[in-house]
Amino acid sequence: MTLASNSTSAATGTDSAPELNLRLTGQAVDKWFVTRYVLALAGLWTALLTPASVTLAIRVGQLNPEGKAGSLAVVASVGAFAALIANPVFGALSDHSTSRFGQRRPFIAGGFLLGALATIGIGFAPSIAFVAISWAAAQLAFNAAVAALIAVLPERVPARLRGRVAGFMGMVPQFGVVGGTFLIQFIGTAGVWMFFAPAVIGLVLVLPFVLTLRETPRSREQVGRLDWRVLAGALWINPLKHRDYALAWAGRFLAWIALYLLTTYKTYYLIDKLGYTTKNVASILFDAMLVLAVCVAISSVGSGWLSDRIGRRKPFVVAGSLLFTGGMLVVAFGTGIEHFLLGIAISGLAQGLYLGVDYALIADVLPDQNTAAAKGMGVFNLAGTIPQTLAPVLAPALLAIGAGGGRGNYTAMYLFAAVFALVSAAFIQLIRGVK
Structure with missing residues (x-):
């Protein structure tokens, strides 16, 4: 059953974002679209929040058992700063993308893959400094994916359905934390698997949405020029x-x-x-x-x-x-x-x-x-x-x-x-x- 309106009679100038994207791509927001979208969010949060809430602290403790509290504070602060900058800046970059693969898919797929590799790198880290660098890279990459994925809600989901979709969006971070905790209890905390397993599960959940999301390339005239002023204004x-x-x-x-x-x-x-x-x-x-x-x-x-x-x-x-x-x-x-x-x-x-x-x-x-x-x-x-x-x-x-x-x-x-x-x-x- 198609949940989105199938009307394409509105003029471009008066189309809402969901109406415009429906007309351009022909992809309706039905129950399967919403299911894939929610699963992609669950996968992304699982890959990001499992290390943030569980395994990052464990790895820091393994490398520096005596000074783990202070080391974790430094690592977490570096990651938080990277996330603070990455989300709106990569959001602006995504908005101005003219890629033939679309505005959102490259950032969702590329951000997730790079973020997953960075978190796996933490499992091989020989020092706290390497952990901090890897975690900052993970936050930069994952937040690029977050910015593009969250933008799907106002762009593609009709206003009359946003409440129920937003309801699932509010639930999935908790799924990521609790699911990640259960996963680590099952696989243990020895070796790189505690970072590899959440990344693999996240990839399995994100991939169906990325592969089925239809986008039409935008021209530079449509998205506007990308310069330093755009990036400087991304935070405001x-x-x-x-x-x-x-x-x-x-x-x-x-x-x-x-x-x-x-x-x-x-x-x-x-x-x-x-x-x-x-x-x-x-x-x-x-x-x-x-x-x-x-x-x-x-x-x-x-x-x-x-x-x-x-x-x-x-x-x-x-x-x-x-x-x-x-x-x-x-x-x-x-x-x-x-x-x-x-x-x-x-x-x-x-x-x-x-x-x-x-x-x-x-x-x-x-x-x-x-x-x-x-x-x-x-x-x-x-x-x-x-x-x-x-x-x-x-x-x-x-x-x-x-x-x-x-x-x-x-x-x-x-x-x-x-x-x-x-x-x-x-x-x-x-x-x-x-x-």
């Missing part, structure tokens, strides 16, 4: 000119700072506040991440589907921010593991509500989606990337508020996280161009 979209886009960006930015304060410091919270040790914390962390993943999956897919049915985006994103505020309050004032797991569950449902719709919301207010979709989505992704770096910098100051006895004040930190989520809801509510 004028917030005054595009108010709704800026509000959506700011809302995600604050919500994701709150999220990373929770996920980055959950281990230390369990040890410092709830009395766990480095020897027994692993099992409860796995339980917590499983609870988080299940809750994200349930609410993400459900909210995306319901958003399409009722034709509204903002209520779901606002509800996600407000619910996350509640989850942070439970964690902030919790006194036992049951409160922690309850807070994690509430936060997972909130994250799913937010993720299930915010990609659809941003696609509805994306500037220049006919000509610069990858740049716009790349800049929007910075709202989730920058908090990964900012949260660890901000956290020590928040933990020091009223702290005593040599331990951080986790209540204060998570109260601030609740405030960030609450302000995020206020920003989303101010958006005018989307219901």
